[in-house]
Amino acid sequence: MVERAPKNIDHAPQVPEVEYAVEVTHLYKNFGVFHAVSDLSFRIRKGEIFGLLGPNGSGKTTTLNMISGLSDPTSGEVRVFGLNPRKQSSSVRRLLGVVPQETALYEELSAERNLVFHAELFGYRGREKSERVEAMLELAQLRDRAKSRVKTFSGGMKRRLSITRALLHNPWLVYLDEPTLGVDVQSRNVIWDYILKMKQEGKSVLLTTNYLEEANTLCDRIAILDQGKLIAQDTPAALRARFGSSVLDLEVTGIPLTGFCNRLRQLSGVQGVEVKDDRVAISLASMSDGDAGTLVPQILRDVTDNGGSVRHMTLREPSLDEVFLSLTGKGVRD
Known part of the structure; x- marks a missing residue:
């Protein structure tokens, strides 16, 4: 042309x-x-x-x-x-x-x-x-x-x-x-x-x-x-704020992840749960500091009460990738 x-x-x-x-x-x-x-x-x-x-x-x-x-x-x-x-x-x-x-x-x-x-x-x-x-x-x-x-x-x-x-x-x-x-x-x-x-x-x-x-x-x-x-x-x-105020990344062992994730989804304040290998990313809805301070220990207790252990834990802001997946149900390259 x-x-x-x-x-x-x-x-x-x-x-x-x-x-x-x-x-x-x-x-x-x-x-x-x-x-x-x-x-x-x-x-x-x-x-x-x-x-x-x-x-x-x-x-x-x-x-x-x-x-x-x-x-x-x-x-x-x-x-x-x-x-x-x-x-x-x-x-x-x-x-x-x-x-x-x-x-x-x-x-x-x-x-x-x-x-x-x-x-x-x-x-x-x-x-x-x-x-x-x-x-x-x-x-x-x-x-x-x-x-x-x-x-x-x-x-x-x-x-x-x-x-x-x-x-x-x-x-x-x-x-x-x-x-x-x-x-x-x-x-x-x-x-x-x-x-x-x-x-x-x-x-x-x-x-x-x-x-x-x-x-x-x-x-x-x-x-x-x-x-x-x-x-x-x-x-x-x-x-990112619409997706959730923060994401709790957990690496857990000794616990069936399917049941753990199902229980997480029932908790008030949990907006989404994603699993990759033995890592679980839990998106938390916007909450007051007091609510967040109660929810995170509650999640950790669920792991230990069911015979598991937490190898690693990080609390961070959600990524744009997670926002995109949440909104569209698919990755940007699909």
């Missing part, structure tokens, strides 16, 4: 004077009798990092295609800085930078030529083009590999180049699909720094990820989709 740049290029676009970067209102997308997205509504504020999470098949890609203007909704409305992505596609493309899961780089070209090609698509010429490409190579930490073919790069180097290419025309909304998928820890940290820097510059970021640590670290708010529907939307901290 031949890429086309918007007409009437302004190399320093002014962000529209609206409150939200993205507004999705009662959005539906049907493929025949299959409802890929059902009554979906959310808004992304300007200068916000917003995470869109869900298992495979949850409707994330379909939603993003409608936000990007690649697909029409069956019904409902999408606005990007107040603009209709399908009817005002040229203006939206100027404001939007897209980093797909596949790097979509020209592997036979050098890093520099990839950026030059993108710059020319967006109307950059002469010295302005050279300076912009140079700045992006510096940002990607690829200045010393500028003349190297992209096919010789590592996964992390390709990802960094792909992100900086999307930033070259100075968009105000950046969509990142699995930005650190398959990259090493060092490249991941560099990419995280990019994303946080975008926020500092006032850009809005729409992020999809299967790494819940990434969502927890970067996102101001998270929307969780399942089977095309929005099932939760809040800050990571608020979502």
